[in-house]
Amino acid sequence: MAAHAISPLAPKETPKLPAIAGARLATGHSGMRYKNRDDLLLIEFAPGTRVAGLFTRSSMPGAPVDWCRKQLAGGAARGLVVNAGIANVFTGKAGSDATKATAAGAAKALGAKPGEIFLASTGVIGQILPAEKIVAQLPAMQKALAGDAKPSDSRASDSWAAAARAIMTTDTFPKLASAQCRIDGKLVTINGIAKGSGMIAPDMATMLAFLATDAKLPAETLQAILKAANNQSFNCLTVDGDTSTSDTVLLFATGKAGNTPHVKAADKRLADFRKALTAVMADLAQQVARDGEGAQKFVTVSVSGARSDASARVIARAIANSPLVKTAIAGADANWGRIVMAVGKSGEPADRDKLVVKLGDRAVTARGMVRPDHDEAAATAHFKSNDVRIGVDVGVGKGKAVVWTCDLTHGYIDINADYRS
Amino acid sequence: MAAHAISPLAPKETPKLPAIAGARLATGHSGMRYKNRDDLLLIEFAPGTRVAGLFTRSSMPGAPVDWCRKQLAGGAARGLVVNAGIANVFTGKAGSDATKATAAGAAKALGAKPGEIFLASTGVIGQILPAEKIVAQLPAMQKALAGDAKPSDSRASDSWAAAARAIMTTDTFPKLASAQCRIDGKLVTINGIAKGSGMIAPDMATMLAFLATDAKLPAETLQAILKAANNQSFNCLTVDGDTSTSDTVLLFATGKAGNTPHVKAADKRLADFRKALTAVMADLAQQVARDGEGAQKFVTVSVSGARSDASARVIARAIANSPLVKTAIAGADANWGRIVMAVGKSGEPADRDKLVVKLGDRAVTARGMVRPDHDEAAATAHFKSNDVRIGVDVGVGKGKAVVWTCDLTHGYIDINADYRS
Numbered sequence: 150m151a152a153h154a155i156s157p158l159a160p161k162e163t164p165k166l167p168a169i170a171g172a173r174l175a176t177g178h179s180g181m182r183y184k185n186r187d188d189l190l191l192i193e194f195a196p197g198t199r200v201a202g203l204f205t206r207s208s209m210p211g212a213p214v215d216w217c218r219k220q221l222a223g224g225a226a227r228g229l230v231v232n233a234g235i236a237n238v239f240t241g242k243a244g245s246d247a248t249k250a251t252a253a254g255a256a257k258a259l260g261a262k263p264g265e266i267f268l269a270s271t272g273v274i275g276q277i278l279p280a281e282k283i284v285a286q287l288p289a290m291q292k293a294l295a296g297d298a299k300p301s302d303s304r305a306s307d308s309w310a311a312a313a314r315a316i317m318t319t320d321t322f323p324k325l326a327s328a329q330c331r332i333d334g335k336l337v338t339i340n341g342i343a344k345g346s347g348m349i350a351p352d353m354a355t356m357l358a359f360l361a362t363d364a365k366l367p368a369e370t371l372q373a374i375l376k377a378a379n380n381q382s383f384n385c386l387t388v389d390g391d392t393s394t395s396d397t398v399l400l401f402a403t404g405k406a407g408n409t410p411h412v413k414a415a416d417k418r419l420a421d422f423r424k425a426l427t428a429v430m431a432d433l434a435q436q437v438a439r440d441g442e443g444a445q446k447f448v449t450v451s452v453s454g455a456r457s458d459a460s461a462r463v464i465a466r467a468i469a470n471s472p473l474v475k476t477a478i479a480g481a482d483a484n485w486g487r488i489v490m491a492v493g494k495s496g497e498p499a500d501r502d503k504l505v506v507k508l509g510d511r512a513v514t515a516r517g518m519v520r521p522d523h524d525e526a527a528a529t530a531h532f533k534s535n536d537v538r539i540g541v542d543v544g545v546g547k548g549k550a551v552v553w554t555c556d557l558t559h560g561y562i563d564i565n566a567d568y569r570s
Numbered sequence: 571m572a573a574h575a576i577s578p579l580a581p582k583e584t585p586k587l588p589a590i591a592g593a594r595l596a597t598g599h600s601g602m603r604y605k606n607r608d609d610l611l612l613i614e615f616a617p618g619t620r621v622a623g624l625f626t627r628s629s630m631p632g633a634p635v636d637w638c639r640k641q642l643a644g645g646a647a648r649g650l651v652v653n654a655g656i657a658n659v660f661t662g663k664a665g666s667d668a669t670k671a672t673a674a675g676a677a678k679a680l681g682a683k684p685g686e687i688f689l690a691s692t693g694v695i696g697q698i699l700p701a702e703k704i705v706a707q708l709p710a711m712q713k714a715l716a717g718d719a720k721p722s723d724s725r726a727s728d729s730w731a732a733a734a735r736a737i738m739t740t741d742t743f744p745k746l747a748s749a750q751c752r753i754d755g756k757l758v759t760i761n762g763i764a765k766g767s768g769m770i771a772p773d774m775a776t777m778l779a780f781l782a783t784d785a786k787l788p789a790e791t792l793q794a795i796l797k798a799a800n801n802q803s804f805n806c807l808t809v810d811g812d813t814s815t816s817d818t819v820l821l822f823a824t825g826k827a828g829n830t831p832h833v834k835a836a837d838k839r840l841a842d843f844r845k846a847l848t849a850v851m852a853d854l855a856q857q858v859a860r861d862g863e864g865a866q867k868f869v870t871v872s873v874s875g876a877r878s879d880a881s882a883r884v885i886a887r888a889i890a891n892s893p894l895v896k897t898a899i900a901g902a903d904a905n906w907g908r909i910v911m912a913v914g915k916s917g918e919p920a921d922r923d924k925l926v927v928k929l930g931d932r933a934v935t936a937r938g939m940v941r942p943d944h945d946e947a948a949a950t951a952h953f954k955s956n957d958v959r960i961g962v963d964v965g966v967g968k969g970k971a972v973v974w975t976c977d978l979t980h981g982y983i984d985i986n987a988d989y990r991s
Binding site: 205206207208209210236238239240241242243244273274275277347348389390391392393394470471472473476477479480482484485486487489490491492493494495496497498499501502504514516517518519557558559561562565566 | 626627628629630631657659660661662663664665694695696698768769810811812813814815891892893894897898900901903906907908910911912913914915916917918919920922923925935937938939940978979980982983986987
């Protein structure tokens with residue numbers, strides 16, 4: 150498998166994340182698929198950590214998704230083990246045995262119960278996961294756990310970046326984000342990492358994303374806040390319309406910030422936390438689009454005037470997943486007719502004669518046709534930028550939605566005609 | 571716009587179609603977009619010809635679709651005018667004026683009423699159709715009408731091939747098919763032509779297809795038979811999941827065969843006709859897949875064991891439209907895990923542990939994992955052929971469906987990053 154050039158849309162440098170009290174990280178190397186890089190992540194959480202999670206709605210979920218769904222009912226977490234290279238999907242009883250063995254190994258290394266261990270795997274579908282190769286590395290990884298990052302401690306402050314790197318597959322850069330907020334005046338930190346590049350079309354949750362915070366909140370509250378934040382972040386994302394069998398978003402809260410643990414997710418004293426969590430997740434989701442397989446341009450599709458927000462999202466996804474729209478963007482051909490086509494095929498209500506298509510800040514259409522003042526050169530210039538914004542008002546209501554995606558280039562074909570995922 | 575190499579999946583030679591009594595054809599050159607080739611088609615039908623039609627379900631239909639829908643109520647046809655190069659879609663009042671002007675010009679040339687003229691346009695969306703360039707050619711085209719093909723008359727026998735060529739856009743070969751059948755012992759002929767290569771994802775009807783027969787049948791009967799045949803032909807087709815704004819299938823019946831005009835579409839005396847029409851349409855639909863933009867391989871996706879036939883079709887389309895499945899086929903990587911992914915993302919019921927994926931004639935999976943006897947080399951060899959067959963049984967019912975498609979290659983990107991459609 151060839152290594153691919155780093156996305157031109159990658160951040161200029163990898164951010165250094167602050168510590169999350171109660172969370173320590175280590176990476177390791179299993180040798181199951183990747184050479185010369187770490188492919189394992191272990192995170193240890195302090196006793197009392199609460200967890201929330203969202204998973205793929207695929208009817209073919211991987212064994213780790215089955216495992217996490219089951220353990221989530223307990224609401225308590227002490228560890229997370231992630232491997233890259235083999236997804237442990239469509240592996241029957243052998244797959245479920247591999248999750249049990251991995252959880253047992255991690256529980257032993259951390260002095261926890263297997264039901265407090267959460268798991269995720271990413272990579273090739275259909276291959277048996279060699280759990281023994283993971284379990285063999287866990288004791289050494291436990292000894293290497295770090296996370297008490299201070300700006301002066303470069304090793305520790307790199308533990309989140311190392312973690313983000315260890316879970317990559319076709320990703321060309323590690324994806325990290327962080328935010329701080331206050332609950333009742335107490336400072337709370339939220340860190341997140343994500344992986345994803347292809348097979349990205351969120352449906353409930355998407356790809357792998359792991360979030361940790363020192364906030365003190367009950368599991369049910371975390372779950373409700375996570376779901377709402379997900380709807381405004383990972384669910385706004387598509388690379389290729391192909392929903393993964395492994396999509397997992399987990400949020401761990403160690404409780405070390407010492408805030409009052411408000412129970413109601415909608416409590417206004419949690420507003421700052423909700424906003425910060427959504428910002429971290431939206432940042433990560435946009436990074437996934439910026440690292441979409443073969444991506445040369447980041448694309449924001451905004452739909453308004455729809456029958457409902459849900460309808461607006463269907464229309465935005467129809468545009469964002471249209472291979473003809475995505476190739477037009479790749480070719481810097483400001484072919485707004487293909488956007489009209491995609492609205493038309495979405496199956497959602499739209500008024501042809503009120504439809505307004507915007508490229509960047511300029512409206513292109515009015516009264517069911519191109520505007521007389523349409524400036525083709527300006528539209529082309531906008532499509533030549535690497536931050537393309539498409540706006541559509543469909544003229545039938547007040548629903549709106551935003552979807553982030555990327556263009557469809559030769560790079561996508563290169564990567565996927567020879568990568569086995 | 572670069573000309574693209576002829577699809578490797580094209581038929582070895584262009585078929586010569588027999589005459590349809592009561593139908594005469596001519597092609598012409600408008601100069602509106604294409605140089606050095608005909609881009610206009612005129613077909614004259616004898617008085618008494620009945621017509622049926624199916625159109626795109628896009629909410630952004632082109633002006634010619636609006637026109638045909640309106641005229642179809644009359645059930646009578648005397649002429650068909652088709653142009654390639656400009657689709658007359660999203661053109662507001664100017665677009666509807668262009669359809670009126672074209673129909674008026676054709677009616678005058680043929681001595682018919684404008685309401686008996688059917689129209690179709692294909693090409694760029696959003697540009698105003700210069701109807702005057704079409705109308706100017708119609709008198710000369712009327713004088714050149716031919717269609718009384720005999721095997722010995724090479725000029726006449728080429729009129730259907732010339733017609734199929736005149737309506738091409740990114741197509742690399744003309745698409746023709748023909749069949750003969752009997753109604754009450756009377757010989758009946760059915761000819762069909764189609765165009766389509768990209769923006770192909772049928773939803774009710776798809777792309778442009780024109781069928782003519784000398785059968786004598788009422789318009790309502792034709793409509794019912796056409797709809798059923800369409801469901802087993804053009805609706806089984808996808809190239810890129812992008813439904814066109816111009817999809818049109820029209821069936822004209824001149825009545826010259828002199829058969830008894832049975833009224834009930836389900837009449838068993840029409841069984842042979844229904845079968846022949848379906849065969850012609852399925853042949854044309856498969857030709858469109860074989861000429862899919864950038865296609866190097868023809869792909870048949872067969873789904874069984876679904877909750878219903880409709881559910882099976884959704885699953886088959888999820889597989890056939892998956893960019894990851896299509897690129898795996900392009901790269902001859904027999905990556906059946908991506909097929910599992912596509913079934914999973916379809917949203918339709920499927921039993922992971924009963925799922926059977928077949929590549930060619932060989933089953934790859936059983937009991938929720940790969941079969942121990944899976945032969946990777948044989949699977950790869952099948953994916954290297956240019957006639958790839960994917961079978962899936964989802965294990966929950968008796969529904970089944972077939973979808974035809976093609977692979978996703980660099981050719982698709984080449985064509986669509988620089989073609990304005």
